[in-house]
Amino acid sequence: MLDDITELNENTTFVEEAKTIDEEDLYPFPTSEDEPTTKRFLGMTPAQLFVISIEFFFMVLIFGVFFMIVTERMTIPF
Helix, strand or coil: CCCCHHHCCCCCCHHHHHHCCCHHHHCCCCCCCCCCCCCCHHHCCHHHHHHHHHHHHHHHHHHHHHHHHHCCCCCCCC
16 A cells, blocks of 8 residues: 555545455454354363363462471471
């Protein structure tokens, strides 16, 4: 459209040239019509979310036990 201003075609005006632009060029981002019907949290399937939540649970459990041992609220039995 504005590549070479010195060689403008006198037969077309700016308005006519603007009308020839495709709508895809105007809106390169996905619209609501392009989105999938099922929305996923962080793009993960339910099985993946379950595995991540189990891993997070065990991390909190291990850090909690470690913190209780360090603060001497719990002792190792051996």
